[in-house]
Amino acid sequence: MSSLQSEVERRGEEIFALVDRHPESLFSKAGFYQRMMALSMRDEHFKVQMFRFVDVLASLRRGGEIVRHLDEYFDDTRNGFAPIIRTGVQLAKVVPWVSGQVLRWNVSGMARQFIAGKNTRDVMKTLRKRRAQGIGFTVDLLGEAVVSEQEATEYAARCMDLLEHLVRETEGWRDPLGDGEELFPVVNLSVKISALYSQMNPADPADAIVHLGGKLRPILRRARELGAFINFDMESYAHKNTTLELFKMLFSEPEFLNWPHVGIVIQAYLRDAEEDLWNLINWGRARGARFAVRLVKGAYWDYEKIKSRQNGWVVPVYLQKPESDANFEALSRILLENESIVTAAFGSHNVRSIAHAQALADELGIDRSRFEFQLLYGMAGPVKRALVEMGYRVREYCPVGELLPGMSYLVRRLLENTSNEGFLRAKFSENASAEELLRDPDELVDQSSNGAEDLETRTKGRHAGNGAPLETPPADTYENAPLVNFAHRESRDNMRAALGKMRSQLGKKYPLVIDGKRIWMDKTIASINPSSPDQVVGHLCEAGIPEAERAATVARDAFEQWSRTPFEKRAQLLERVASIMDRRRFELSALEVFEVGKQWAEADGDVREAMDFCLFYAQQMRLRGRPRLTQHVLGEESYQHYWPRGVALVVAPWNFPIAIMCGMVSAAIVTGNTVIMKPAEQSAVCGFMLMEIFEEAGVPPGVLNFLPGKGSVIGAHLVDHKDVDLIAFTGSREVGLRIWESAGKTREGQRELKRVICEMGGKNAIIIDSDADLDEAIVDAIYSAFGYQGQKCSACSRLIVLEENYGRVMERLLSAAASLRVGNPEQPGITIGPVIDETAYNRIREYIEVGKNEATLAYQKGDIPEKGYFIPPTIFTRVNPNARVACEEIFGPVLSVIKVQDLDEAIAVANNTDFALTAGFFSRSPANIERAKAEIIAGNVYINRSCTGAVVGRHPFGGFKMSGGGTKAGGEDYLLNFMVPRVVTENIMRHGFAPEETPLYRDEFRGPKR
């Protein structure tokens, strides 16, 4: 055993001995909290329900409401503890007022366990007590998730107040250790960066840094004057780099350059942590003044894992707990070895991690007065006491605030305390032995898996999911393409470079492509940059009737061969398309920024969706392509399979210029149809790019033809054409209905009944229930309504708010809208760009005038760019559900808010529309959520999240009523719309003899080679 390890064990045992001298349970508060935590650790289902109930409780006002939620959350408690809860619920029903208050009191008690005080005055009681115990403090103001600049400004003001108050109240206090006190001011304030700016966008750290710098400088200046210490807490990974950059920028400024009393957090659970720490140390050395680092493992482990899995990102955190522990130790060494420039604070409750830091410091000859241990308020009291007794400096992290903003903090602590892998649970609840708890984490890392469960590892073997077991959810064998993570500098640099490149190509002329040949026409249509209408993105040759005729003929000819091409080859074509898109990803996104005014992340989402369509449909074709036995019956075999329909006309909109076009084209092509694609005039350069990519991927001549032109001319002509068998359309209701009607007429020479796949608009509603989590509801409602300027067919245009919550919702909604960044989306971090063109601009403005007459204009953003088709985000209130702005599709950044009495009325209003595309519902009532799931009439119903942003395979997308024909793009059955089913039955009995077994699948029916 190494000498360090034996010293760690000796130290650890000493701490345990001190801890055991004052036995105390894991949770200092007995009673309700103790019981809840014990139940939570024994039963995962109970834990989930309990934490959800705790989360909603603070927002409930009446006793009856509390009891109703309690009943709903524990209605199906299926475990041995149910009787306790059931009795509680029964009792509560009899005396709701009393029980509601008792519950609230109990849960407040739980929160008080972790929150050091309601307000600044309150917290002083705690701080004085700790002072008497020889423990210092850092105070943190609760209040994460600011949704507006107003809230951020309030937070900054509260930080300032807190600072002044703490300095006043602690006058004459000294550092408990004395030695080294010059490094550790008594007053220590921890600040959460995200609470100081509501528009932080990982794509635009520079903007965040400017705004945050402005808010922080007065606080820092005052802290320095008062001799206080300021620490920047670290939050989610998305904000990590911005926080680090901000820290370095501010403390490199002349007025703060030699100030040593500033610190930042490094999270050891991050794979980047070591690089970040070295970067900070090198910066510190160049700066020439001390600074501090609080080393922690990290509080957002579950969140980071979930978020990155959802977006297809490599998970930034370690996946094995001992890896985080081992990294904590490695970073402890770096910190202590660089003690000359950085003051270390070890933020852990884990005795092994603490003992290791102590042993290492001794080995390196660093005096214990030169660093400190930090622990959270309400946790591991005996460890704090032991450390003080051993002569170490201990600081307690003391959150201050009300219950409501404190809920997310409380739930994080509850999760941490009940985590299967946590040290506190192992030591204090499961009584693990000292030997076990003090083992070297390096030895515990499972080397067989390096823990890096990245996308590749996870997806290996899953794409070929034909043999997926029955319990596999639909589409679960498909792994989505990842989004670009603009939190990484490299992604931002790539995007900037691509914008530069695309800018240099603006104004080019683009041909038609028919039968693999480029056809140049004199007549062109200009595609315009909506942010800057004097800028032509491209001149598109305009097809007329003769070109449409030619395209129909060559597509018909090409069908003969393409329809007989094995589906595997067709699937591989799509996979090549996806990989070319991946290679040209930033260029495609950049083009969307110029041509349709998409923001960076929106454009990237569109390209990702296009790649997903290709990969998903390739996979689906493999699942559908082979003839499948219909039924096992002796003596006969019947195989069902599919044939392509023929020539497909694909008419795409401009709002998802690559994804929707690519989705319809790839579905048609992979199923063996040939295609004439007609892009929207406003996004025809994107259409050409797609054509180019298919060509590069090897699409045979005539299989895909590119035909930009006027919908009213060539679109209408081809819809009626006898050689067109299938029309895939996404666009307005008006055009969709015309196509539907026209395609219903059988023309001379027509072979097939035309199939129309028709996706139209929506008048989508989001309902905010009276108990909704407004931190989420406001952000998501704003994003759903104003993301891409409200020009998504899934966008929310009606916000239905329950009376009880109306005042609070509106206050936060209006100030959140006021904080949105409107501008040219070439700049990263813009939320609202221009609408697509002059026609849209005029139409939306007319609707705004209509709204002014019909309702109350509650908010319209002021300073918007003068040039370009910018429409300010606009909110109407007092909207009658039958008003035009509440019924007609506006397709712009205009939101109508409708106040309703109760959920009955909310659902009735939501459903009272011609459309049925998307809907959203925000609530924390399980019963109401169930009701919404059952009763809201929409093709895609989203609970507690935005109503836009469907992901291929995960959220098959499409509506009914006047929103569409019920097809689901990105869904399992989408391809069926592009094919006709066929069954071939063969009698396989000869003279009473038949094979015993017939295979479930057989090869394609190919016929003799020609």
Ligand SMILES: Cc1cc2nc3c(=O)[nH]c(=O)nc-3n(C[C@H](O)[C@H](O)[C@H](O)COP(=O)(O)OP(=O)(O)OC[C@H]3O[C@@H](n4cnc5c(N)ncnc54)[C@H](O)[C@@H]3O)c2cc1C
């Ligand atoms: C004073 C103080 C301030 C803090 N400030 C911050 C802050 O600003 N930002 C922040 O993010 N955190 C912060 N934390 C850390 C966080 O809140 C947790 O308290 C801390 O991670 C718990 O670690 P531990 O060493 O006490 O316990 P342990 O039980 O040893 O470790 C638990 C931690 O291990 C990690 N972990 C759990 N499961 C796994 C797994 N399967 N694979 C890999 N890793 C895993 C997680 O980080 C988890 O929190 C702070 C902690 C303290 C004490």
